Amino acid sequence: MKNLFYIGIIGLVLFEIANVYFIMPMPGSQRINSLDLAYFLYSWRWVFRIVFGLLILAGAASAIRQSKRVSLIALVLVAGVGYAFNFRMAADHMFYQPTSVQLRPVGQNAVKPDREILGVEVNGQAKAYPIQFIGYHHQVLDTLGGQPIMVTYCTVCRTGRVFRPIIHGKPATFRLVGMDHFNAMFEDVGTKSWWRQANGESIAGSLKGDTLPEVFSEQMTLKQWTALHPNTLVMQPDTTFSERYAKMDAYERGKGSSDLTRMDSLSWHDKSWVVGLIVGKQSKAYDWNRLKRERLIQDTLAKRPVLLVLANDNRSFFAYERPATSTRFVLRHDTLSNGLQSYSLNGHSLSAGPGLVRLPAHQEFWHSWQTFHPTTSRY
Numbered sequence: 001m002k003n004l005f006y007i008g009i010i011g012l013v014l015f016e017i018a019n020v021y022f023i024m025p026m027p028g029s030q031r032i033n034s035l036d037l038a039y040f041l042y043s044w045r046w047v048f049r050i051v052f053g054l055l056i057l058a059g060a061a062s063a064i065r066q067s068k069r070v071s072l073i074a075l076v077l078v079a080g081v082g083y084a085f086n087f088r089m090a091a092d093h094m095f096y097q098p099t100s101v102q103l104r105p106v107g108q109n110a111v112k113p114d115r116e117i118l119g120v121e122v123n124g125q126a127k128a129y130p131i132q133f134i135g136y137h138h139q140v141l142d143t144l145g146g147q148p149i150m151v152t153y154c155t156v157c158r159t160g161r162v163f164r165p166i167i168h169g170k171p172a173t174f175r176l177v178g179m180d181h182f183n184a185m186f187e188d189v190g191t192k193s194w195w196r197q198a199n200g201e202s203i204a205g206s207l208k209g210d211t212l213p214e215v216f217s218e219q220m221t222l223k224q225w226t227a228l229h230p231n232t233l234v235m236q237p238d239t240t241f242s243e244r245y246a247k248m249d250a251y252e253r254g255k256g257s258s259d260l261t262r263m264d265s266l267s268w269h270d271k272s273w274v275v276g277l278i279v280g281k282q283s284k285a286y287d288w289n290r291l292k293r294e295r296l297i298q299d300t301l302a303k304r305p306v307l308l309v310l311a312n313d314n315r316s317f318f319a320y321e322r323p324a325t326s327t328r329f330v331l332r333h334d335t336l337s338n339g340l341q342s343y344s345l346n347g348h349s350l351s352a353g354p355g356l357v358r359l360p361a362h363q364e365f366w367h368s369w370q371t372f373h374p375t376t377s378r379y
Contacts, residue, residue: 002066005059009074012052013081019045020085023178023185025156025260030182038180039194039204091176091184095138099240103127103142103233106226111234113223116252116315118160119232120217122147126229128222131160132248133235138176138184138197140235141165149215150174154184154197155251155261157368158273160219163200163212167191181371182260198364198372219363220316228346252315263365265289268378270367276376277319277361279304283373285366290379291317296331298322299379306359309336311345318345319361 021029022038041048056078063071087093104110111117117128123145134140134153142149150165156179165172167188174186177194184197193205200212218225226232237245247257254263254273264271266289273288280302291297297308305322311334322329327338335350336343343349347356362369370376 001059001062003059004055005063005071006074008052008055008057008059009078011055012049012078015041015045015048015052016081016085019048020089020178023180024089024091025179025182030179035180035194035204038178042177043192091178095136095176096241097137098133098140098238100238101140101142102236102238104236105233106230109222109234110236111222113221113226114313115222116219117222117225117234118151118153118162118217118219119225119229120144120149120151120162120215121229122149122215126225126232127235128225128229128232129235130222130237131219131252132245133237133241134160135248135251136241136244139174139186144215150212151217152184152186152197154179154182154368155248155256156182156365157184157198158261158363158365159183159198159368160217160362161197161200162215162217164215166213167207167210183368183372196372198368214360216358216360218318218361220311220318221313224311224313224316224345228344268366270365272366273363274366274369275308275317275319275361275363276369276373277301277306277308277359278373279306279321279359283369283376284379285369285373285376286379288363296329296336297379298329307336307356308361309345316345317361317363318347319359320347320356321359323356 019041022034111130116131119128125145127144129140129151131153134151135155138153140151148165148171150163153160173189177185177187179185186195191206193202193207195202200214202208202210251261256262263273266272267287274285276283276285282302284301286297286308291310292314295310299306307320307322307329309318309331329336329338334345341349341351341353343356347358349355
């Protein structure tokens with residue numbers, strides 16, 4: 001009977017490790033296609049725990065009679081592994097949502113203007129969410145323009161996305177459950193399906209294949225955002241997490257605290273920065289180093305003329321659809337001109353003419369963009 005005890009001990013230890021290994025950034029775990037296995041283990045976790053627990057109980061008396069010391073060490077090992085992998089290494093116990101989301105107008109804002117933000121405007125209301133904060137929290141729930149929004153960020157992919165937390169027309173609540181291929185995953189409370197942060201797609205569970213509605217968002221410095229949106233509200237730091245925010249202080253400039261979040265200054269390496277565009281069913285990545293050199297890139301994607309622009313601060317970027325393929329633009333002092341009209345960086349015409357059509361553009365690590373856009377081309 002003592003064999004049952006040790007089979008249960010070994011089985012429970014291996015299960016608790018595997019249950020977390022496949023959905024956290026551990027050696028090798030994020031480079032294999034293990035999502036189905038990970039979801040199976042997680043969904044049936046209590047069945048595994050009960051079975052192994054019954055084996056431990058069935059053989060406990062015999063194991064203790066043979067060696068009380070070894071048995072106690074085995075039980076302590078199980079308890080330690082269970083605590084470490086379920087409380088210390090579980091995603092939602094490492095990264096918490098803010099206790100309250102406080103936003104202030106520019107005149108009362110305490111966030112430095114050179115911080116980078118994810119900016120959103122809905123129905124004429126604008127809000128800015130500093131990456132230093134949302135990068136730690138991974139998701140921030142708020143309302144904007146009368147609509148619920150979920151502001152998300154994954155530091156390991158350098159992806160910022162904003163979604164409407166709506167599933168089949170009904171409000172949904174999400175929690176951070178782990179990651180797959182280095183991208184954060186959320187689990188909805190209702191169906192327990194897993195959702196990918198990079199594109200809002202459900203990748204495991206009963207809703208697999210569904211997607212969350214995405215809200216147009218922009219990444220730039222707070223100074224640039226407030227210049228374009230002077231009536232914006234700005235998310236303020238939650239003092240509960242001051243130490244966690246401090247660890248994110250250098251992240252925006254590519255100086256992350258680990259190899260997972262640190263920028264590679266060379267082009268087209270895994271941790272190189274790119275700006276990704278999607279037009280129709282086609283996607284393309286633009287090297288950040290080249291954008292910094294050229295500042296204005298005029299290209300064609302899915303047979304549509306596009307324009308990618310880097311502002312004078314070398315950090316704020318914008319993408320537009322050009323009016324016509326033959327139209328050539330120049331950029332001077334953060335003003336765009338094609339010889340006929342001039343435009344501000346938010347695409348608004350500085351004369352009486354129509355503005356430029358804005359396109360979603362996302363700064364990401366190259367490994368992230370090519371993983372989740374496998375057919376992407378490179379500029």
